[in-house]
Amino acid sequence: MPKYQRWMLTLLVGGAIAVLAAACNYSYAPFSDRVDSPVVMTAADVGVANLNLNPARALAYRWDGDGGSWVQIAVQIDERHVVDFGSRPSTNSQSGAVGTVYGTSPTGTTALQYSDPNTWVGADPDPTFDANDELVFMARDAGPRAPAGTVHPSPAIGGLGKEIVLSDPDGGDPGYVYLFYGGAGVDPSAGLDLVDYHFVLDSGSYRPNYKRADGPNPESSTVTTDTYSMGLSDRWFTVDLDLGQGDILDGHKSQFALNFCGRSNQTFANAHGAFAANIDGPVRAIRSYIGANSGPLTQRTEIFYDTRYESITDLRVHSIPGIMSFLDLNASAIGMNYRSSTMASAVTIDGAPDSVPAATPDWFYAHGNQGYLTRTFDVTSSFNAPSAQVFLDDTNPPDDECWGDGSYFGAGGVHFNERLPNTDPDNGFAATFTATEVTSFWSPNLNPDVWTPTWAAQATQPLTTSSTNF
Ligand SMILES: [Ca+2]
Ligand SMILES: [Ca+2]
Ligand SMILES: [Ca+2]
Ligand SMILES: [Ca+2]
Structure with a gap:
């Protein structure tokens, strides 16, 4: 959609959408009309698959162009691994073991699954943020580009930062989200649930x-x-x-x-x-x-x-x-x-x-x-x-x-x-x-x-x- 049409649409519906998304109270919010849209990237997409990063230390920020400061946004990492399906058990009392979806012996048929330590799928054998694990945040949280050389937000450690550029295939202004790596005890949720x-x-x-x-x-x-x-x-x-x-x-x-x-x-x-x-x-x-x-x-x-x-x-x-x-x-x-x-x-x-x-x-x-x-x-x-x-x-x-x-x-x-x-x-x-x-x-x-x-x-x-x- 051309930019002016998008702007008109935002005028048309923006008031109602704003009710749903308090996160969009910024002058530069290029995806404020995508209130419901997630952005999902694997560690491979982010370009950090082989750095042995702890998923619990992911930090995401938008740049507040009005205030000239970092604003933390909610980010989540969901681990995944390839696992065998197993076959259906013959009785409800058949014992299970971690390693297949059914908890039974492997059959050789596998698929990439979300890891879960509470099911028979189990935790990801690779506890780091590895290539097939997913990072997700909301598109509406994207902001303007941070000036080059801006000092990383204070919880970030190790000098590792990634600028994520988000683009609408139909055109329009891009949005930016910044990913950093924090020390032990940081909160990837930004206090949100x-x-x-x-x-x-x-x-x-x-x-x-x-x-x-x-x-x-x-x-x-x-x-x-x-x-x-x-x-x-x-x-x-x-x-x-x-x-x-x-x-x-x-x-x-x-x-x-x-x-x-x-x-x-x-x-x-x-x-x-x-x-x-x-x-x-x-x-x-x-x-x-x-x-x-x-x-x-x-x-x-x-x-x-x-x-x-x-x-x-x-x-x-x-x-x-x-x-x-x-x-x-x-x-x-x-x-x-x-x-x-x-x-x-x-x-x-x-x-x-x-x-x-x-x-x-x-x-x-x-x-x-x-x-x-x-x-x-x-x-x-x-x-x-x-x-x-x-x-x-x-x-x-x-x-x-x-x-x-x-x-x-x-x-x-x-x-x-x-x-x-x-x-x-x-x-x-x-x-x-x-x-x-x-x-x-x-x-x-x-x-x-x-x-x-x-x-x-x-x-x-x-x-x-x-x-x-x-
Ligand atoms: Ca009817
Ligand atoms: Ca019915
Ligand atoms: Ca994985
Ligand atoms: Ca992993």
Whole structure:
């Protein structure tokens, strides 16, 4: 977008966005309209992979051009390592050992996972900030360029500094964030805690109690930020979303097809599975798990930021007839408007069916007094995967809902409606299929028809980064 249009947009929506992000009270805040956007860099991206740095000593700063001083911003490092999946245990009482996701013997099939000392994945064998570990901060915290030769902030040691330049692929002014290395006892969070994730397994702590062979495994887990709260009641059961006016979500639902309940979130949770990671950091929380019936390695990784919920699904299953994913709201969403990019205008969520085009949308929104959520749905696959729009609004659906409240309220998403090839690496040659759903939460004061397409373009085109010594 040209700079003047961006400026106009900022005028248009900036007031409402500012309510969500107190961090943007600077005269130079080039990404103040990307309030929800993280910046994720590996140690390799930062250029410090082989320095044996302690992840607990990362420091991030913006330069305050008005005050001529450093301002610390929140940064988080999430370690990762390549780990074998193992295979599903034969019984719930089978003992586990650290080193595979299932905690069973290795099979030779591996993937890069978020490290977690509390699951069978375990801690990263390399405790330093190594090449595949991720550093994350929020784009909105970027500031102006610090003058060359500016003395490093006082907690920094060792003379090591990196200037991170953030650029919007569409152009516009760059933003700058500065990374330093602190001494023992520094606080990478800058005293902030943007996300609160409580993984609460009703049966007790994870390793001794999780039924890896045969669920369910009821949870009372929650994610809470200043903008939203979510509830999660098992693997594949993301069932509550409150944007400040009460829970409006029936469930984030995944199944082969409508009226096909042989496989759904419920059967996934009722069978074998395991957690890879549960991480609650200052910038983001990560909840990652595997196990979806005959796709025992199928994985969902949910990443929670303070105004954004990301869901990344890696199919690893034999050939299946199709797959769909949608957010089914509940009766509390009645009265909200719903629109996707392939719908000419919004429809009302009221449980009365609406006619919508089949064409797969790039974005969706639901907007009303209950809140405002925007969504994108992107798939990266090694094969052509035809798809169609899902939109269900029906208090008397003709098909079996499988689980939930018996109705569809503004249930929008995508259906990959032709047969998918094998994606399970334990089952011969495997294609790949990764679905990324990004949902962000905004003030209802914004005009959704104006803001959603702009946001969607940003959400699908992250800022680029480069790192140089400072
Ligand atoms: Ca690592
Ligand atoms: Ca590491
Ligand atoms: Ca309707
Ligand atoms: Ca429902």
